[in-house]
Amino acid sequence: MLLIRCPYCEEERPELEFRNAGEAHIARPTNIAAESDDDFEKFFFIRANPKGVVYERWRHIHGCARFFNAVRDTVTDRFVMTYKAGEPKPAKLPGASK
Amino acid sequence: MNAAFRISGAGRLSQAKTASFSFDDKPYIGIEGDTLASALLANGVHLVGRSFKYHRPRGFLSAGAEEPNALVQIVRDDARKTPNVRATVQELYDGLTANSQNRWPSLAFDVGAVNDIASPMFSAGFYYKTFMWPKWAWKDLYEPKIRAAAGLGVSPDKPDPDHYAARYAHCEVLVLGGGAAGIAAALAAAETGVRVIVADEQAEFGGSLRFESGARIDGQDGYAWAQAAIAKLKVMDNVRVLSRTTAFGYYAQNFVGLVERVSDHLKSPGRELARERLWQVRAKRVVIATGAIERHMVFANNDRPGVMLASAARTYLNHYGVAVGRNIGVYTANDSAYAAAIDLKKAGINIAAIVDLRDNPAGPVIDEARALGIEINFGRAVVSAGGKLRVSSMSVQPKNGGGERTIPVDAILMSAGWTPSVHLFSQSRGKVAFNDETKRFVPGTYAQDCVSVGACNGTDGLAASVDEAYAAGAKAAKEADGKVGKGAKPKVDAGENWSRGMLGAAPGAGPGTTVKAFVDFQNDVTAKDIRQAVHEGMHSIEHVKRFTTNGMATDQGKTSNMHGLAIAAETLGKPIPQVGLTTFRAPYTPVTFGSIVGHARGALFDPTRRTATHGWAASQGAVFEDVGHWKRAWYFPKAGEDMHAAVDRECVTVRKAAGLFDASTLGKIEVVGPDAAKFMELLYTNPWEKLETGRCRYGIMLREDGFIYDDGVVGRLAPDRFHVTTTTGGAPRVMNHMEDYLQTEFPHLNVWLTSITEQWAVIAVQGPKSRDIIAPLVEGIDMSDEAMPHMSVREGKICGVPTRLFRMSFTGERGFEVNVPADYGEAVWEALWAEGQKHGATAYGTETMHVLRAEKGYIIVGQDTDGTVTPNDAGLDWAVGKKKTDFVGIRGLTRPDLVAKGRKQLVGLKTKDPKVVLEEGAQIVADPKQAIPMKMIGHVTSSYWSENCSRSIALALVAGGRDRMGQTLYVPMPNGTIEVEVTGMVFVDEKGERLNG
């Protein structure tokens, strides 16, 4: 079982308390009704799903209930870091593999 | 009386304490502290099983967890018949009953052994090649026969009556393995004061000190030192010592699974004792001290009972006081087997000869063996073992060929060297590295905060192992908690030291030979099978493994993996590291389902949610159905009624008089705050800003792709407060969906969301008499049609307790939903029930609720919709705010596919024969005469007998459905095709007049 650091609770808690919520940093367009079909497709359906470092959303659902962002390596399953919702993608990752 | 092979003066057990037991119904006497294996060997019993594929007679290979052969069934009673227990691990208790497995009619005469004679048919890949065709035969013919013939034990046919405990634990240093290295590491860590857990799979700590007779540490015998050290650790507050505990799995972030066998060794364990305890340990640092496992020699008939690992024979002698024979041969490629020969010789057992593959080895053990007068043959090989149910001789040849000599023996001890136990290290995702000099895989690159010490790290010699382990234990504690101890390192005064050996087939079993030289005893894989796999094109070790099943039995190849790899590498003409090691996976040894399941069985398997009126409904004879975790009253049969009769009566009564229904399981969310209406505008398709306080609206929630996600009635209690209801099943995900948008997309909105599902009990009172039933109990609410029209909500009191009283209807009748704090739910229900009795009301369950709503064409999200249905498809376009500029799903609704013609739309269906009730899920076609496969144009989503309509009714999703009104369609079923007519969705009171009736 993984340990995940909740950036709001500021502590590591067991994976059981969390739920994954998909790729991070995909903002809902402010004028969504005006989006073209192609843009809406990119926004809603298309995901990067890379091997290696991913940016994703998690929710501390059985804790503080907050959504936050996490950087995880899908090869090692290691959480590189977590940060609050709304914060930008970190420019530099601490000790990221490859 | 001592058993025949118990050597007086040898071993550590008290020979006075006897224990009687039986094996295959024959009684024997052992002594306390024995394993089943040592007790049987003391009685001269070597034949204990038949092999998996060839049914060859098998004995004990080992004295530990790596045992591939000696699997038995331990029987306590009908429900406790544990199969596949390793006799080398099972501790003896008085009265133990064990049976052999995989033989018929008896162990000595096994009909299945014909497989051995016919073995050319059964070579590697046999199953894949032979049982492929015809396809049908696998399930009906081959599989049952193969399962019957190639069985392991028999599983018990009654529920497991034992209970299994589970614990979580945290520590700074977790030490896995309690041999000399593990104990040294635990001492060093414990002395710093950090929390330490040390676990060992054996009943007693000591590891190889059990057999290493010459070891001396801190001035005492090695095994005695181990016991003293463990006694010291046990009394330290910061240390937990776990014996009979196997670390079976090493998971992410130093999360390690251990199974403690609590009572399998006891004669009659009390019910208060768990059978096993699962420990889930999170450790800051892990010290792996899992030792090494001796390998066998791969030669012809090396599986005959009596042929065993040299260290096993030494363990049986030095720990259990048992000689594994009286005239013993030794076959080795390294020094360690000499120590076994020396110990046995000193105990008075004849050593017929030592056969050593090496040409001119030298060293103190060789000198000592020679000095004891033991015959030693260098540069020679045992090319075959004689005998069938027990080894009777060994055939010895010069290793490069030449004259053969047969030496009579009753046991052969073998050692091809030692394999470091890197299983847990490998499970931790560490990468092993091949040491070309010692021909071993040892820990290379670490992936977690752990360290390997001693033999599992490829460290040779007791002194070096203890030094390394003590330093590692101290370092782990310091890294975990910054603490430093001030104890003294144990001093090894004497200890053994060896390495090397050989990998792969021994002479006589090499390329070109067809002898049965076993690599994997449990799965009956020979050296020839592995070469054959390579010749048939398996060039990756993972393919060789699967093709031959080498290493895939329950012992996970603890003795066989390295031999198999070496033979594959030799056949491929590649160096071993290029062929690679197969992946080690959890569990290290088999783990019972019970220990994983723990208490989560029966009533505790899954949580059960009950509403406030559950007890009342049960007392009225309600039949319940599971809806998610909820138990919901399904229908309330009266004496003599079946389900149909009860539902028909309930349906008619609600429309004629009234009915009471527990709707408490509906999800309820309070949306509160200055921006509550703005938030509702964004989350639902409907307009909310203009909804007046005290009024309700049916809301539809979409996902961003435009499909219906949930629905429910929403009441506005105040300008800044909405009482939202959701479907029963949708409550948690709707809450999650709302929180997601509020926290991440619309964080500027000043809104709070609170789940109130559990806080309010909801009693639906529906039917023409509903107001008459409620009104006498209500204070402070004017319930007249003028003051409280359909789709309104009022706050006041009922029976003296607070209520949120909704006027709403899921039946099409005048109806109310009485919300009261859940603690008052039952009392208010009973008061309403008493009033209802005066008006001829019925209690009704979920089945009647479903029928009544279907009569009105009200949809159930998740039944009439399936995640691909838009509001328009469901005929609910009216609920989408046309002037709105934004809501979740607004863009999805205009996607080309969602506005295309011919989409499936919800319609009503009437069978031409009113008595026929369609099956939900049945497919619909336009032309029943077309060729199969037919073009399906839709399916039935809801279907019931409607007593109110005196006919069957159904809802269905049909392509272009609303353009097909009046058309005849067809539902092909196994017993014939059913004709249906497409209709509107409302079957009762199309104008909706009864809402005010």
Ligand SMILES: [Zn+2]
């Ligand atoms: Zn949190």
